[in-house]
Amino acid sequence: MKKNLLIAQSGGPTSAINASLSGIIQEAMKHSEIGEIYGAVNGIEGVLDRKIIELKSQMTSEKMFHNLEVTPAMALGSCRFRLPKLEDSEEVYNKIDEIFDEYNIGYFFYIGGNDSMDTAHKLSAYFDKKQKDIRVMGVPKTIDNDLPNTDHTPGFGSAAKYIATSMAEIIRDCEVYFLDSVTIVEIMGRNAGWLAASACLPHTIGLKAPHLIYLPEAVFDVDKFIEDVKRVQKEHKSVIVAVSEGIKLADGRYAAESMQSGMVDAFGHKYLSGVGKFLERTVADRIGCKVRSIELNVLQRCAGHVLSETDITEARKIGAHAVRFALAGETGKMVIFHRISDKPYLVRTELSDISDVANLEKTFPREWINEEGNNILPAAYDYLLPLIQGDVPYPTQNGMPAHFSFEKNYVTPNK
Amino acid sequence: MKKNLLIAQSGGPTSAINASLSGIIQEAMKHSEIGEIYGAVNGIEGVLDRKIIELKSQMTSEKMFHNLEVTPAMALGSCRFRLPKLEDSEEVYNKIDEIFDEYNIGYFFYIGGNDSMDTAHKLSAYFDKKQKDIRVMGVPKTIDNDLPNTDHTPGFGSAAKYIATSMAEIIRDCEVYFLDSVTIVEIMGRNAGWLAASACLPHTIGLKAPHLIYLPEAVFDVDKFIEDVKRVQKEHKSVIVAVSEGIKLADGRYAAESMQSGMVDAFGHKYLSGVGKFLERTVADRIGCKVRSIELNVLQRCAGHVLSETDITEARKIGAHAVRFALAGETGKMVIFHRISDKPYLVRTELSDISDVANLEKTFPREWINEEGNNILPAAYDYLLPLIQGDVPYPTQNGMPAHFSFEKNYVTPNK
Numbered sequence: 001m002k003k004n005l006l007i008a009q010s011g012g013p014t015s016a017i018n019a020s021l022s023g024i025i026q027e028a029m030k031h032s033e034i035g036e037i038y039g040a041v042n043g044i045e046g047v048l049d050r051k052i053i054e055l056k057s058q059m060t061s062e063k064m065f066h067n068l069e070v071t072p073a074m075a076l077g078s079c080r081f082r083l084p085k086l087e088d089s090e091e092v093y094n095k096i097d098e099i100f101d102e103y104n105i106g107y108f109f110y111i112g113g114n115d116s117m118d119t120a121h122k123l124s125a126y127f128d129k130k131q132k133d134i135r136v137m138g139v140p141k142t143i144d145n146d147l148p149n150t151d152h153t154p155g156f157g158s159a160a161k162y163i164a165t166s167m168a169e170i171i172r173d174c175e176v177y178f179l180d181s182v183t184i185v186e187i188m189g190r191n192a193g194w195l196a197a198s199a200c201l202p203h204t205i206g207l208k209a210p211h212l213i214y215l216p217e218a219v220f221d222v223d224k225f226i227e228d229v230k231r232v233q234k235e236h237k238s239v240i241v242a243v244s245e246g247i248k249l250a251d252g253r254y255a256a257e258s259m260q261s262g263m264v265d266a267f268g269h270k271y272l273s274g275v276g277k278f279l280e281r282t283v284a285d286r287i288g289c290k291v292r293s294i295e296l297n298v299l300q301r302c303a304g305h306v307l308s309e310t311d312i313t314e315a316r317k318i319g320a321h322a323v324r325f326a327l328a329g330e331t332g333k334m335v336i337f338h339r340i341s342d343k344p345y346l347v348r349t350e351l352s353d354i355s356d357v358a359n360l361e362k363t364f365p366r367e368w369i370n371e372e373g374n375n376i377l378p379a380a381y382d383y384l385l386p387l388i389q390g391d392v393p394y395p396t397q398n399g400m401p402a403h404f405s406f407e408k409n410y411v412t413p414n415k
Numbered sequence: 416m417k418k419n420l421l422i423a424q425s426g427g428p429t430s431a432i433n434a435s436l437s438g439i440i441q442e443a444m445k446h447s448e449i450g451e452i453y454g455a456v457n458g459i460e461g462v463l464d465r466k467i468i469e470l471k472s473q474m475t476s477e478k479m480f481h482n483l484e485v486t487p488a489m490a491l492g493s494c495r496f497r498l499p500k501l502e503d504s505e506e507v508y509n510k511i512d513e514i515f516d517e518y519n520i521g522y523f524f525y526i527g528g529n530d531s532m533d534t535a536h537k538l539s540a541y542f543d544k545k546q547k548d549i550r551v552m553g554v555p556k557t558i559d560n561d562l563p564n565t566d567h568t569p570g571f572g573s574a575a576k577y578i579a580t581s582m583a584e585i586i587r588d589c590e591v592y593f594l595d596s597v598t599i600v601e602i603m604g605r606n607a608g609w610l611a612a613s614a615c616l617p618h619t620i621g622l623k624a625p626h627l628i629y630l631p632e633a634v635f636d637v638d639k640f641i642e643d644v645k646r647v648q649k650e651h652k653s654v655i656v657a658v659s660e661g662i663k664l665a666d667g668r669y670a671a672e673s674m675q676s677g678m679v680d681a682f683g684h685k686y687l688s689g690v691g692k693f694l695e696r697t698v699a700d701r702i703g704c705k706v707r708s709i710e711l712n713v714l715q716r717c718a719g720h721v722l723s724e725t726d727i728t729e730a731r732k733i734g735a736h737a738v739r740f741a742l743a744g745e746t747g748k749m750v751i752f753h754r755i756s757d758k759p760y761l762v763r764t765e766l767s768d769i770s771d772v773a774n775l776e777k778t779f780p781r782e783w784i785n786e787e788g789n790n791i792l793p794a795a796y797d798y799l800l801p802l803i804q805g806d807v808p809y810p811t812q813n814g815m816p817a818h819f820s821f822e823k824n825y826v827t828p829n830k
Contacts, residue, residue, distance in 0.1 A: 042592070042593045071587065072587055072588065073584075073587040073590070074591045077590070077591050163818060164815050166718070169488075170713060170714070170814055172428070172719075173713045174713075176488050176489045176492050177457075177493055199815065202815060204813050205813050211584070276803055292712075294710075294714075296711075298588045298709060299581055299709075302588035305584070305720070308719060340807075389814045390814070397621050398616070398620050398803075398804075399576055399614060399616075399800070399803040400576075400579050401580060402620060403583065
């Protein structure tokens with residue numbers, strides 16, 4: 001009997017997550033064992049609310065798949081809902097089971113990061129326990145690149161390319177004036193420094209900047225930071241610093257939080273600013289030169305106008321392979337990349353138990369950070385560079401990117 | 416006798432200013448009346464310091480001109496130095512005169528915004544008074560689009576394209592969660608709202624967001640803003656706001672400054688944040704939903720990876736025409752664009768007396784803002800849209816933009 005396939009997306013947006021969605025749909029359409037292809041709107045929450053749409057009939061041309069692939073953020077929407085433990089609320093699981101029965105779901109694909117893999121893991125364990133043949137596959141995505149077992153995650157390459165590109169441009173911008181200045185670029189990555197580390201990539205095209213790079217993986221010291229800046233400023237008047245939002249002090253506190261206690265706004269409320277603003281104020285107070293902080297903000301995860309071809313191609317492929325693995329009988333697995341070589345760049349898709357992945361974080365290797373903890377070593381270049389190669393054209397309308405959208409008409413079950 | 420030509424750049428970076436530089440060099444190389452082509456490094460300050468480099472010998476291929484044109488910020492560096500009044504310090508003028516004599520300068524081109532046009536104006540008046548045949552031409556550039564007499568300024572189109580593109584992507588990013596949220600995007604433009612107004616362009620490709628747009632040209636009221644947000648949130652859960660950094664209250668104060676008095680950091684220093692952070696805190700205090708502010712920051716003026724073809728082509732052309740006008744005997748003029756029609760888009764380059772331009776600001780027309788002062792009317796679309804059309808390929812290395820740089824070897828006079 002034909003079973004239907006259900007896809008959902010979860011966690012934070014990336015520029016590549018829709019390419020994985022596209023890969024799943026394209027591959028699923030090739031296999032007669034799969035009936036309907038459904039999408040849940042807003043992740044597992046959407047499943048629970050029966051916000052389920054039909055996808056196959058909406059994808060009627062090659063061009064539509066391409067347009068979906070180059071559209072950033074999530075075409076199916078997202079959620080931050082994490083499944084509770086089975087023993088704490090079995091009724092949630094039973095409701096999902098009931099809805100899967102209603103829609104005759106035999107394949108469930110969850111595209112997401114750590115938390116999403118946790119949900120996929122719990123669901124697959126639940127169906128195993130009930131001895132139901134519902135194949136649950138995790139399809140990784142996260143700009144943070146912090147999932148274990150996989151060489152890297154889809155979404156990271158495009159984010160790294162955006163960061164490297166913007167950094168090269170910020171460097172040009174900062175160089176125009178002949179005066180002492182400090183520019184601090186705050187980059188995402190709460191506990192893993194992969195994204196901030198990508199700021200080193202302009203070094204591979206001959207740029208000296210960013211002169212200082214700080215990651216959560218090396219202890220941050222404010223006095224040492226000021227010394228570093230002063231030293232660099234003697235040689236290069238315009239000092240450029242890349243910093244991860246998650247840098248931590250020796251006592252384990254986030255640097256951004258450490259200085260906030262005395263900071264109150266006009267209403268008397270504590271004001272929590274990011275680490276960029278914190279370092280900006282510190283430089284203003286202790287050095288006194290021109291200083292600016294720049295937060296790359298959400299654009300580093302949704303800039304569909306700077307896509308890595310490697311990333312988009314791999315994201316599509318990992319989705320397609322997830323379908324093939326599921327059809328081969330696999331469940332409770334996440335598809336991963338195993339890197340065979342850097343030059344030439346070769347990766348193989350393989351499987352990992354989701355239980356090995358869920359809730360674990362892979363941090364940036366300490367041995368790729370210099371001893372002082374203020375820059376990235378060339379050893380990281382061979383790992384990072386292949387992930388940002390190639391460009392991807394995107395459709396435009398009126399000079400702006402023309403993004404793809406699904407019609408969100410919720411369907412009733414079609415058994 | 417052959418005279419030499421000197422070019423300098425001044426003011427803030429743009430993505431198109433090097434295309435004007437390229438246009439000047441290319442055109443000047445065609446004319447045997449012009450001898451050497453020099454560039455002053457760091458604007459008029461660089462002239463005073465004899466930081467003068469030779470440009471012609473550095474431009475040996477078509478490809479180099481293209482690479483220069485797509486390199487953002489200023490290939491010759493910049494300064495913020497403004498010439499004092501002649502009566503206040505004639506010695507500065509005499510020194511420039513002396514240096515121009517040393518280098519046998521007959522043509523001086525200053526690429527910049529309001530302040531730079533003021534300097535060009537003063538210099539041309541000085542040479543007129545001394546009855547010296549040194550042709551001084553102003554070549555406009557500013558992302559702010561606030562120079563009078565010209566339909567628009569080179570640099571604005573690419574900045575507007577970056578803003579419209581980023582806005583379309585931020586809209587996608589904000590839509591993924593099914594919850595009440597407010598996203599505030601702070602855009603440059605201290606006294607003129609042209610850039611923030613460009614945030615309306617996604618409306619022309621069917622997007623409802625940004626739902627609210629506030630410019631300095633309409634009085635800003637905090638209570639009204641909160642009402643606006645609440646009203647929009649009832650219809651669209653995710654509210655997106657574009658705001659110019661320079662919005663002002665009814666009493667004339669900048670909104671960003673109005674609430675800063677009670678804000679002190681751990682050192683007891685006043686902390687001046689931007690209007691985005693101010694509105695973010697206001698929403699957090701008075702509405703309490705998820706809220707985020709995004710400052711597009713310097714990338715809106717230096718994102719060479721999102722160039723408007725119209726802008727780069729026009730910037731090159733305005734530089735070339737400045738040379739032709741100077742050779743025809745003009746001096747003390749700025750080259751301007753006169754728009755003939757929107758559809759088809761046609762502009763003609765003409766001349767304006769620099770004295771008409773220097774120190775004046777052209778603001779966004781109030782009649783293109785809705786009566787409530789919280790959105791842009793479709794009447795503005797025909798003006799804005801032509802300026803962001805077309806893409807420009809740029810050279811890459813290792814997946815990043817490969818920017819052009821001059822060798823900065825200062826030369827001694829070659830009479």
